[in-house]
Amino acid sequence: MELPSLPALPLTVTDQMGRRVAVPFPPQRIVSLVPSQTELLFDLGLGARVVGVTKFCIHPAEARTSAVVIGGTKNFDFEKIAELKPDLIIGNKEENYQAGIEQLAATYPVWLSDISTLPEALDMIRRVGFIAGAKEGGEALAAEINASFAALAAPAVEVVPVAYFIWKKPYMVAASGTFIDDMLHRAGLSNSFSALQRYPEVTAEQLAAAAPQRIFLSSEPYPFGDKHVAEFQEMCPGATVEIVDGELFSWYGSRLRQSAAYFSRLR
Structure with a gap:
């Protein structure tokens, strides 16, 4: 006999903008507004939970066929997003636009990244892994990337x-x-x-x-x-x-x- 799915429990987290966001945990219907973060979700094994992506989310190749395309990174189709009934939207301060994010945040949990350095990128990977229900995967991926940069030797010639x-x-x-x-x-x-x-x-x-x-x-x-x-x-x-x-x-x-x-x- 198939067991009924358990209801998601509320989890309050802080995004990279310092905003407090209440997210059902683990989220089951994720909309990603940023190509690099879409790829991250799929690589963390969460592709089945990604229901909406942008037209620029070209990696992995199946992202735009397995999920609904909800416009671009700076022009969201709000009606399509509403039809998807997301329980988590993941965006970025720079790649998305403030007015659109504010409109979405009035209705849905919206978690924003803010990245200008490698440590901030690694922090994002760990946090997204945690809030999306793939904590171990996010930690392992961040550690792998960090190690690859640590092994990048200084150039032998003048900068x-x-x-x-x-x-x-x-x-x-x-x-x-x-x-x-x-x-x-x-x-x-x-x-x-x-x-x-x-x-x-x-x-x-x-x-x-x-x-x-x-x-x-x-x-x-x-x-x-x-x-x-x-x-x-x-x-x-x-x-x-x-x-x-x-x-x-x-x-x-x-x-x-x-x-x-x-x-x-x-x-």
Whole structure:
């Protein structure tokens, strides 16, 4: 005889914004508003509980077919979310938009991450594992990622200045206070735009004045490709211009398992 499912018990937790959130434990109907956190939930074995994802949640491949697509990270379809009856929504301060989050939080438990460093990413992984009912998996994953970065030896050569571009029209770079900036430093590189904050627009003249030795064109969010390399090479003839895997620099969930090895190969 099949036993009836037990009702979820209330659990009050604090998110990375310092907000207190009451979550049914363990949650059974999770909506994820952030691609890297969607992948994390699946890698923690919780994919069956993920009922809603964004159109940008491309990993794993089945995420957008096994769950309902509820819009983008900055334009939620509130009617679709309501139909899903989520008992937990997981978002992020930077990737989502405040008005949408506030509207959701008026009705549902919304847990937000706020990440600009590796320790904050590891904290998120542990906390999401805990509140979603996969505490041991979250702890093990965070420990694995932490160990991989700890084993990333310091570069044998002088630290190289890098300009990391995330967008074109206008040109935008990742500067100080970003997760990408923290990843660059952990890769043994320095940020040519460390004097600026967040994701500033820069001109060709500013790039030439910064004189980076290397220019990284990220594969996302703007899909830089080989055709753009010559354009940047002309602006900064003395630099080495290359396309890099943006997911391994900016996805702060379980994909970080691959980042340290990738950074080692980039040197």
